Amino acid sequence: MADLTALESRVLAAVDEQWAVTRLCELVAVPSVGGSAAESEIQHQVADRLEELGCAVDRWRIDLAEAASAPDAPGQEVDRTEAWGVVGTVPGAEDGAPALVLAGHTDVVPPGDRSLWAGDPFVPRIADGAVHGRGACDMKAGVAASLAAVHALRTAGVRLARPLALHAVVGEEDGGLGAWATLRRGHTGDVCVIPEPTAGSVMTAHAGALTFRLEVSGHAAHAALRHRGVSAIELFAHLHAELQELEAERQVDADPRFGDVPFPYGLSVGRLQAGDWASSVPDRLVAEGRYGVRLGEPVEVARAALEDRVAELCAGHPWLAEHPARLTWTGGAFASGQLPPGHPLLPAVRSCVVDAGGPGPAERAVSAGTDLRLYAAAGIPTLHYGPGDLELAHGPLEHVPVAELVTAARAFALLALRTCGLR
Numbered sequence: 001m002a003d004l005t006a007l008e009s010r011v012l013a014a015v016d017e018q019w020a021v022t023r024l025c026e027l028v029a030v031p032s033v034g035g036s037a038a039e040s041e042i043q044h045q046v047a048d049r050l051e052e053l054g055c056a057v058d059r060w061r062i063d064l065a066e067a068a069s070a071p072d073a074p075g076q077e078v079d080r081t082e083a084w085g086v087v088g089t090v091p092g093a094e095d096g097a098p099a100l101v102l103a104g105h106t107d108v109v110p111p112g113d114r115s116l117w118a119g120d121p122f123v124p125r126i127a128d129g130a131v132h133g134r135g136a137c138d139m140k141a142g143v144a145a146s147l148a149a150v151h152a153l154r155t156a157g158v159r160l161a162r163p164l165a166l167h168a169v170v171g172e173e174d175g176g177l178g179a180w181a182t183l184r185r186g187h188t189g190d191v192c193v194i195p196e197p198t199a200g201s202v203m204t205a206h207a208g209a210l211t212f213r214l215e216v217s218g219h220a221a222h223a224a225l226r227h228r229g230v231s232a233i234e235l236f237a238h239l240h241a242e243l244q245e246l247e248a249e250r251q252v253d254a255d256p257r258f259g260d261v262p263f264p265y266g267l268s269v270g271r272l273q274a275g276d277w278a279s280s281v282p283d284r285l286v287a288e289g290r291y292g293v294r295l296g297e298p299v300e301v302a303r304a305a306l307e308d309r310v311a312e313l314c315a316g317h318p319w320l321a322e323h324p325a326r327l328t329w330t331g332g333a334f335a336s337g338q339l340p341p342g343h344p345l346l347p348a349v350r351s352c353v354v355d356a357g358g359p360g361p362a363e364r365a366v367s368a369g370t371d372l373r374l375y376a377a378a379g380i381p382t383l384h385y386g387p388g389d390l391e392l393a394h395g396p397l398e399h400v401p402v403a404e405l406v407t408a409a410r411a412f413a414l415l416a417l418r419t420c421g422l423r
Contacts, residue, residue, distance in 0.1 A: 001292050002195070002354060003173070005416070006366055007139055007158070008355070008414060008417060008420070010109055011152050011153060011156045011158060011413050011414070011417060012152075012158045012356065012410050012413065012414070013150070013156075013320075014151075014152040014153075014155040014156040014413075015148060015151075015152040015403075015406060015409045015410045015413060016139045016151065016152070016155070017402065017406050018149065019148060019151055019374075020144055020145065020147075020151075020406060020409050021126070021144075021402055021405065023144040023147050023148065023153075024048065024131050024136065024140055024143065024144035024400075024405060025124040025126075026045065026229070027042065027045070027046075027106070027135065027143060027144060027209070028122065028124040028131065028133040028134065028135055028136050028140055029123065029132070029133075029141040030042040030122075031108075031122040031123060032044045032106055032108055032135065032170075033107070033108055033109065033110050034078045034107045034108070034171060034173050034174050035078030035079055035174075036079050037290060039080075039083065039106070039107050039168075039170050039171075039189060039320075039401055040082055040083065040182075041082050042106045042107075042169060042194075042348060043084040043085070043086045043106060043168055043197075043239050044059070046082075046084075046086055046088075046106060046143065046147075046168040047059045047086045047088070047168070047297070048324075049147060050086070050088030050147075050150075050166060050168075050359065052086075052153060053088070053090075053147070053151060053154055055088035055089055055090055055091075055144075055150070055166070056088070056089045056091060056092070056276060057086065057087070057089075057402065057418055058085075058086070058087045058088075058089075058185075058187070059084060059085065060084065060085050060185065061083070061084055061154050061307055062082075062083040062084060062085050062178070062181040063179065063181075064080055064082070064083060066079075067083075067177055067180070067181065070326075071120070072178060072180075072259055072319075074175040074176040074177065074332055074333055074350065075174075075175045075330075075331055075332045076171060076174050076175050076177055076182050076331065076359035077174035077175065077211065077330070077331035079149065079333055080171075080177075081169065083170050083177060083178065083181075083314075084165075084170065085168075085169065085170075085181050085185065086168040086169075087166070087167050087168070087176060087185075087187045087242065087257075087296050088150075088165070088166045089163050089164070089165045089166075089233075090150055090160060090163060090164040090165070090166075090170060090416075091155065091160075091161040091163055092159075092160045092161050092163040092164070092420060092423075093159060093160070093161050093162075093417060093423040094161055094162050096141045096162065096163070097163070097190065097318070097417045098162065098163040098164055098165035098189040098190070098390050098420075099162040099163065099189065099191070099285060099418040099420040099421070100164050100189060100190065100191055100192075100193070100416055100420055101107060101165045101166075101187075101188075101189035101191070101192040101283050101375075101380065101417060102141040102146040102149070102164075102165070102166050102167070102192075102193055102194075102195065102412060103166075103167035103169065103179065103182075103192055103193075103194050103371065103375065103382075104139055104140075104142045104146060104166075104167070104168060104169070104194065104195055104196075104386075105139060105143075105168075105169050105170065105172030105173070105179075105371065106135075106140065106143060106168055106169070106170060107170045107171060107172060107173050107178075108134050108135035108140075108194055109134075109138075109140070109161055109173050109205055110174065111134045111396070112395075112396065113248035113396070114286075116396040117201050117396045118132070118152070118293055118396075120133060120180065121133055121134040121284070121396070124136065124270060125250065126174070126402075127157070128332065129184060129281070129401055129402055129403065130259040130399040130401045130402060131399060131400055131402065131405070132189075132398065133398065134398060135388075135398070136388070136399050136400045137197045137387075137388035137389065137392050137398045137399060137400045138196070138197055138388065138390070138392075138393035138394065139195060139196050139197060139386060140144070141195075141197070141386065141404070141405050142194070142195025142196060142197070142386035142387060142408065143168065143195070143290040143386050143398040143413070143414060144217040144386075144405060144409075145195055145266065145386065145405055145406075145409040146166050146195060146407035146409075146412055147166070148405075148409035148413075149409050149410075149412035149413040149416060150164070150166065150416075152409065152410075152413045153413055153416060153417075158271075158417065158422070159420035159422065159423040160416065160417075160420040160421065160422065160423070161420060161422055162414045162420045162421055163420065164418075164420050165187065165189055165417075167179070167182050167187060167322040168329070169181075169182055169371065172370070172371050174331060174332045175333065175334070176331025176332065176334070176371050176373075176374050178371075178376065179374045181384070183374060183378045184332055185377070186193070187229070188211070188378060188379075188380060189380055190380070190381075191214045191327070191345045191380065191381050191418075191419065192364075192380045192381070192382040192383075193345075193349060193382070193383060193384070193385055193412070193415065194367045194375070194382060194384050194386070195385060195386030195387070195408060195412070196366075196370060196384045196386050196390070197386055197387060197388030197389055197390050198259045198361070198364070198366075198384050198385050198386055198387040198388075198390070199390065199391070200359060200362075200404075201361050201362045201364070202346060202349055202350060202353075202361045202363055202364070202371075202383055202384070202385045203326050203361070203363075203364050203365060203366045203383060203385070204257065204307075204338060204339040204346060204363055204364075204365065204382035204383045204384075205250050205255060205257055205295055205336070205337065205339065205365035205366075206295075206336060206337055206339035206365060206366045206368060206369060206370050206372055206373070206384075207258075207264050207265055207292050207293060207294065207295060207336050207365070207367045207369065208292065208293025208294075208297070208299065208334045208335045208336040208337075208369050208373065208386055209290050209291065209292055209293060209332075209334040209339065209347075209368065209369035210243075210290070210299065210303065210329060210333055210334070211288065211289070211290055211291075211294060211329070211330050211333075212288070212289055212306065212327060212328065212329055212330065212331075213286060213287070213288050213327070213330050214236075214239070214282070214287045214288075214289070214310070214325055214326070214327050215284070215285070215286050215287075215325060215326040215327075215328075216232045216235050216236045216239065216285040216286075216320075217232060217283065217284055217289070217323045217325075218230040218232035218233075218235055218281065218282060218283045218284070218285075218319075219283055220280055220281055220282070220283035221280070221281040222279065222281075223278075223279040223280060224279075226281050228281075228285070229281030230281070230283075231281050231282055232274055232275075232282045232283055232284050232285035232367060233274050233275070233282055233285055235285070235317075235319065235320060235325075236272075236274075236285045236287060236404045238313075238317065239310070239313055239320075239325060239334065239393075240269065240287075241312075242309075243306075243309065243400065244267070245268055245311075246267065246305070246309045247263065247265075247267040248268060248295060249303070250265045250292065251263060251264065251265060251266075252266050254294075254295075255295050255315045255365055256279070256367035257363060257364050257371065259363045259364060260362070261367050262290070263339070263367065264295075264365070264369070264422070265292030265293065265294050265366040266290070266292050266367065266415055267290070267291050267292065267296075268290050268368070269279075269287050269288070269289035270288060270289050270290060271286075271287070271288040271289075272286070272287050272288075273285065273286045274286070277287070283285045288330070292367065293334065293335060293336050293369075294334060294336065295336045295338065295365065295383040296338075298332060298335075299308060299335050301318070303329060304341070306327065308326050310325055311324070312359055319352070326403060332369070334369025334370070334373060335369075335371070335373045335376075335377070336373060336405040337372040337373025337374075337376040337377070337382070338365075339381055339382060339383045339402070340370075340381055343381045345381050345382075345383055346363065346383060348418065349361075349383065349385050349415060352415045352418065353385065353409040353411045355408070355411075356407055356410035356413075356414055357407055357410065357412055358411065361385065364416040365392065366384065367396075367405055368390065372384060385408070385411070386408055387400050387401070387404035387407070387408040388400040388401075388404060
């Protein structure tokens with residue numbers, strides 16, 4: 001740890017563990033699944049908390065019609081009747097854009113089979129030094145840590161020279177609606193940290209991800225005379241095996257920051273629907289899945305690679321040549337993104353984590369699409385550092401260690417001091 005100034009030591013001491021845990025539990029208790037009414041409820045909860053912390057708060061209803069038609073909109077996978085954006089700004093002595101943005105999403109994925117959880121996924125539990133529940137890790141702990149950092153600055157009586165902004169966004173899990181709307185509204189900053197769960201690392205890059213639908217047509221027949229039909233399931237099995245070859249090809253020479261992740265640009269089928277009667281040869285199958293975009297690869301190039309391979313496979317098959325599978329792109333579209341090489345934000349965050357009492361974070365890349373690419377595309381250098389482990393996200397064991405929550409809050413408070421400066 002470096003020698004801390006008296007003010008830095010005072011700010012670190014002002015990070016209140018119980019306050020941070022209470023805020024996190026409040027957030028987990030709101031079942032803010034994408035597209036639900038609670039997705040808006042939690043945004044208002046965060047906005048209220050930011051106002052209590054003395055922030056200037058901008059809360060606005062996102063124009064969903066514009067989001068559905070704008071050419072640069074990231075797409076959505078769920079239906080929404082309303083969505084809200086929230087930005088809280090800690091004022092600085094100087095006017096201008098915030099020197100630092102902490103941006104976190106408040107939406108979560110559905111809990112899945114509730115019988116696999118130890119309790120109600122939206123009733124937060126504290127056990128074994130961790131907060132358990134849907135969203136605890138991905139990424140309400142990061143939002144709570146950001147709030148706790150502002151709370152510490154206020155408790156310590158800090159007056160920043162330049163503003164600090166907190167962006168609370170929705171729709172990250174299905175494309176990035178909230179971040180897109182926030183940037184479109186004009187909320188920017190010099191640099192940004194997104195406190196997604198990073199398992200102690202700093203993530204400076206992420207792969208992209210696209211959702212697709214593949215429709216395969218066969219020929220129906222009585223199951224007793226299956227040789228008279230053409231099974232859409234068997235056709236898909238053929239296509240899927242060949243598409244796994246494409247997936248393997250696209251992993252070659254992956255960025256070393258992905259470490260030992262075997263499929264940084266994976267192709268995964270998440271949903272299958274086929275047939276309408278057990279005793280009939282199925283004449284239609286619909287597969288929906290996720291397709292990885294290589295780091296630095298334009299989305300259009302990634303799409304063309306899958307489209308061309310599907311067309312090639314169909315052309316070489318006796319049935320599919322006459323009845324080609326139909327590939328369409330649906331839902332969210334995540335381009336890849338990364339922090340510019342050599343940018344000083346990386347060493348700045350690393351030193352703050354160490355000075356906050358955490359281990360020195362390694363630089364890594366994540367194979368999931370995130371809001372980083374939207375901030376980076378807006379010209380805001382951005383990276384990820386936050387409490388929790390992505391391997392626990394979206395599953396029934398989701399939790400975040402309290403110690404990681406506190407370390408992140410301490411690191412963010414230091415980063416705000418050092419980035420925004422003092423009056």
